[in-house]
Amino acid sequence: MNPARSQHGDGQRTAGVTFAARLTFEDIRHRYHGKDTIRGVTLTAEPGEVLCLLGPSGSGKTTLLRIAAGIEVQTSGRLLINDSEVAGPSGFVPPEKRGIGLMFQDFALFPHMSVLDNVRFGLTAMPSKNAVSEAMLALERVGLSHYAEKYPHSLSGGEQQRVALARALAPRPSVLLMDEPFSGLDSRLKDTIRADTLDILRESRATAVVVTHDAEEAMRMADRIALLRDGQLVQVGTSDDLYRRPRDLFAAAFFSEINEFSGTVTGGRVETPLGTAPANGFAEGCEVSIAVRLSGLSVRESGGAIPARILARRFLGVVELLDLAIPGTERPVRARIRADLLSPAIRDVTITVDPRDILVFEKPIENPYIGETQI
Template identity: 85%
Template sequence: MNPAKTQHGDGQRTAGVTFAARLTFQDIQHSYHGKDTIRGVSLTAEPGEVLCLLGPSGSGKTTLLRIAAGIEAQTSGRVVINDREVAGPRTFLPPEKRGIGLMFQDFALFPHMCVLDNVRFGLTALPRKEAMAEAMVALERVGLAHYAEKFPHALSGGEQQRVALARALAPRPSVLLMDEPFSGLDSRLKDTVRADTLAILRETRATAVVVTHDAEEAMRMADRIALLRNGRLVQVGTSDDLYRRPNDIFAAAFFSEINEFAGRVRGGRVETPLGAAEAGHIAEGTEVEIAVRLSDLAVRDSGGSIPARIIARRFLGVVELLDLAVPGTERPVRARIRADILSAGVRDVTIAVEPKDILVFEKTPESPYIGETKI
């Protein structure tokens, strides 16, 4: 049976199943007008995996996606799909020869074509009748078959996003590349559209590489996350790995709001305004950076080990954000606590932090400036 024609018991057609491929970047270098934009990135997206490329603007994530697609050529290194080199020192296959689907940030729908023709556009290898049938299957799977004859301007942003997804998946690519696919959506729509997209990706079993600057989005979607900064790979792993075991203070700060301090290892320990922590493998006398997540501060009316005074308090519904004056630092210490834990009008409080929640990293040349606090 043609998998594209498979139906659920409720009559809804499923997305066509593809043969997922392994996408590998081998020591990719890229420069633009003499400036390095990708610096020696080696990374693999496994068959059927959703891999998110995460990082701030200018980190190189979109450039890496364009290199995979064949829209951009790397300066050196290789791109391999399964065992076939598609870009290397002596090879450069154009996008249409790579078996890759593309979904852009702005959806790139053709305004003069109806929705069905937009989805059919990538099925040029099929006879027209069969291409129309395949396009309709793809539209049915994203719940938009009833919009087949409409034009893109008549659809909402979320509906246009689903049309773009249907078009990318209709040829059943072995790798799907998605560049900030949800950034143009209303925040209220994102959760629903993202969940629907992930369900479709799981059903089609395509390997997917998704570019995003949103850490929560990456954690919601990805089997693994590749965090980039300044064209370099900072860390690769599951969301649990990157959140609980960040490689450096940049990774820690990307996944949660943190309080940052500077210090030095003395006697195998690091002293901070929020308590002491073990230095682990970091050598004696080494300058370190210290991070404590806002959510790891337990703020109480009494009973904590560190005295503090509330200097600002902002109610956000489920939680409150506090700015606290704490001995040992000139900068306010921030905390995120459950609303209504503290008495109304209270100013003098106490703080408790578990030693395991004080994250210590060796200072590196690329470390961000984190203020004047010295321990």
């Protein structure tokens, strides 16, 4: 049976299944107006995998996506699809011949075309009748076949996002590239649209590379996450890897709110205002940075290890955010606790820290490329 014509038991047709490809960035470097934007990135998205490129603005994630799409050309290095070079010393394969789909941040729908015509726009290589059939199949999968004759302006942001996804998947790309696909959506819709999109990606079986600056979004969607900073790869792994075993202070701070301290290793340990932490693997006398997750602080009226005074508290619904004064530091310590745990009038409390939420790293060194702090 042709997978594009397969049906669920309820009669709903599924999206066409593609042959997922392996996408490899091999020592990719890129310069723009004399500035290094990508610095030797080597990374592979495995067939059928959802890989998120995560990082702050200017980290190089969108540039990598544009290089993969063929919109941008790297300064050096190679891009491979299923181990065949599509950009590098051996030549350049144009975007339309790479079997790659691209979904833009702003959806890039044509306002003068119907929803159906938008979706079949990239299906010019097949007969018109077949193109319409494939476009309708893609629209059915995203639940918008009844909007086929409507125009983009009459759709909500979430519906436009699904049309853009249908258009990207209609040619059955072996790799789908998505640039901040949910950034323009209402926060109340994001969870639903994100979950629906992930279901569609799993069903289509395409390899997907998703750009985002939102760590939680990456953790919700990705099989693996590639964390970038200043054009360099900081760490690659599952969400569990990056959260529980961050490679450096930057990675730790990107995945959770932290309190940061400095210290010196003495006898395999380091003293902090929140207690003593093990510093295994660090040399005696080594200067280190210590990160303590806000969620790792247990704040109680009494019985804790460290006395503290509440300077400020902000109710956030399920949780409260506290600013606390503690001995040993002039900087307030922050904690995130379950709301209504403390009575409204209380000021003097105690703190206990979960040792698993105390992380010790080497001190940041100077970035040799741009002369600023590099974690």
